[in-house]
Amino acid sequence: xxxxxxxxxxxxxxxxxxxxxxxxxxxxxxxxxxxxxxxxxxxxxxxxxxxxxxxxxxxxxxxxxxxxxxxxxxxxxxxxxxxxxxxxxxxxxxxxxxxxxxxxxxxxxxxxxxxxxxxxxxxxxxxxxxxxxxxxxxxxxxxxxxxxxxxxxxxxxxxxxxxxxxxxxxxxxxxxxxxxxxxxxxxxxxxxxxxxxxxxxxxxxxxxxxxxxxxxxxxxxxxxxxxxxxxxxxxxxxxxxxxxxxxxxxxxxxxxxxxxxxxxxxxxxxxxxxxxxxxxxx
Amino acid sequence: xxxxxxxxxxxxxxxxxxxxxxxxxxxxxxxxxxxxxxxxxxxxxxxxxxxxxxxxxxxxxxxxxxxxxxxxxxxxxxxxxxxxxxxxxxxxxxxxxxxxxxxxxxxxxxxxxxxxxxxxxxxxxxxxxxxxxxxxxxxxxxxxxxxxxxxxxxxxxxxxxxxxxxxxxxxxxxxxxxxxxxxxxxxxxxxxxxxxxxxxxxxxxxxxxxxxxxxxxxxxxxxxxxxxxxxxxxxxxxxxxxxxxxxxxxxxxxxxxxxxxxxxxxxxxxxxxxxxxxxxxxxxxxxxxxxxx
Numbered sequence: 408x409x410x411x412x413x414x415x416x417x418x419x420x421x422x423x424x425x426x427x428x429x430x431x432x433x434x435x436x437x438x439x440x441x442x443x444x445x446x447x448x449x450x451x452x453x454x455x456x457x458x459x460x461x462x463x464x465x466x467x468x469x470x471x472x473x474x475x476x477x478x479x480x481x482x483x484x485x486x487x488x489x490x491x492x493x494x495x496x497x498x499x500x501x502x503x504x505x506x507x508x509x510x511x512x513x514x515x516x517x518x519x520x521x522x523x524x525x526x527x528x529x530x531x532x533x534x535x536x537x538x539x540x541x542x543x544x545x546x547x548x549x550x551x552x553x554x555x556x557x558x559x560x561x562x563x564x565x566x567x568x569x570x571x572x573x574x575x576x577x578x579x580x581x582x583x584x585x586x587x588x589x590x591x592x593x594x595x596x597x598x599x600x601x602x603x604x605x606x607x608x609x610x611x612x613x614x615x616x617x618x619x620x621x622x623x624x625x626x627x628x629x630x631x632x633x634x635x636x637x638x639x640x641x642x643x644x645x646x647x648x649x650x651x652x653x654x655x656x657x658x659x660x661x662x663x664x665x666x667x668x669x670x671x672x673x674x675x676x677x678x679x680x681x682x683x684x685x686x687x688x689x
Numbered sequence: 690x691x692x693x694x695x696x697x698x699x700x701x702x703x704x705x706x707x708x709x710x711x712x713x714x715x716x717x718x719x720x721x722x723x724x725x726x727x728x729x730x731x732x733x734x735x736x737x738x739x740x741x742x743x744x745x746x747x748x749x750x751x752x753x754x755x756x757x758x759x760x761x762x763x764x765x766x767x768x769x770x771x772x773x774x775x776x777x778x779x780x781x782x783x784x785x786x787x788x789x790x791x792x793x794x795x796x797x798x799x800x801x802x803x804x805x806x807x808x809x810x811x812x813x814x815x816x817x818x819x820x821x822x823x824x825x826x827x828x829x830x831x832x833x834x835x836x837x838x839x840x841x842x843x844x845x846x847x848x849x850x851x852x853x854x855x856x857x858x859x860x861x862x863x864x865x866x867x868x869x870x871x872x873x874x875x876x877x878x879x880x881x882x883x884x885x886x887x888x889x890x891x892x893x894x895x896x897x898x899x900x901x902x903x904x905x906x907x908x909x910x911x912x913x914x915x916x917x918x919x920x921x922x923x924x925x926x927x928x929x930x931x932x933x934x935x936x937x938x939x940x941x942x943x944x945x946x947x948x949x950x951x952x953x954x955x956x957x958x959x960x961x962x963x964x965x966x967x968x969x970x971x972x973x974x975x976x977x978x979x980x981x982x
Contacts, residue, residue, distance in 0.1 A: 411788070417788050418788065420783055421783055425798045425799055428799050434824060506703075514691075534917065535719050558711055623920045628946055642808050653816050671801065679796070679864060
């Protein structure tokens, strides 16, 4: 079947739009492999004269300069980002998935009122809590620590409601049948409910990991020690000081974006369906 | 307490306790903090803390930079919401066209910028916006346009950041709108076609009423997003040039964590909270009106 002109036009428009959208990311990768200083030549080069790893070397390898060790602390930041995102995802799931189930299927006094409060609190922007939270954490000695970054990310109100919404779809009869068979509540949750929730848990884990990886304002506030910086905080610090080093900055951006971009591409089905299924209702 | 009740508390108490500690308590304290002169002196010794009533708010309202930040944020929202929502809708409509092939592929690629770190992509776009060697001015030069000092000119700094933000976020609402578009009643569409309604007529009288509520809700939520712009100016312009990109949150961050005027900064946070609360009330009213909340 021959394509009609309209169809060709629509397809070309979508392809062009996608190319434009991806272009900045592609260009970021290309420039990161240019020899130092090449990207500021005129006319602006679109392709490296030769592919070079020197920006990554400069960015990632610790060097001795005039007798002192120098590095951009990107490798420690990468490590911090991975550790913090992994820990907050694991603890976040551990805390919010059972809670979401409890709010959906277990009867307890105060449930409806607590639920109302949780939904209402989604209105309050997180930034309002940040100033006092900083002072509280200072008293508790949590400023400038992993725990200081991770703890606030565990207050997963959205996650609880997300899991609750998904759990409501599980028929009560399944759970009641297990109860009559004498299974304990924990056992019911682990062996019956959890397997059914697996896709939702994967989606939630993805949201949590990406959220933690990209989080910026709170880590910026709570981390003072450069050795504890996460990638966005470290990259922002370098960007504010070395704005002229185009290739170096692109390499830093590649290191920060590529891990989550690849993770997203690998698991996009979970991410995009979760996006739509996650509409929170009371 | 029943067995079920014990289990319920076992499952939910830990996370509720954390929410109370890191969210409920600090939010309540934020109100308290905003009526004190908490500053670097109080940070050293609590004895230096004084109650100042509405003093912080009075100070704030006589600070030109606060009004500037408020105005800048308003410009971000007023220009940004139509720009972002419009882009999302246009792309969703295009993707919804029956003749377009490989839709899942396009969807994923168009969505990709949304999952990247704002800081990292802001660095990339600052580079693209470079006046001398940036790719955007090079593209403009091919059509004969003079180079623009995007981030260095107070008149173009907000539009430049908005281009970046739109690129970054349009994929989210594109997905939301795509889902809404697929629920547009096809029989109605067919009837309109048979009645001789043109492309625009069908969009105006069939598509738009069907996706209207979704569109409106997305717009209101986008306003909330634009009110919270921070990382973009922090990385791309440092709030400049000539304070043209200092937003409310940027102002709050500087007051609180650069100058350590935490009392004053809490007053700013409170103002932001009231704005978002007002917005949510609008959102709820819209929701009630269309009966899906």
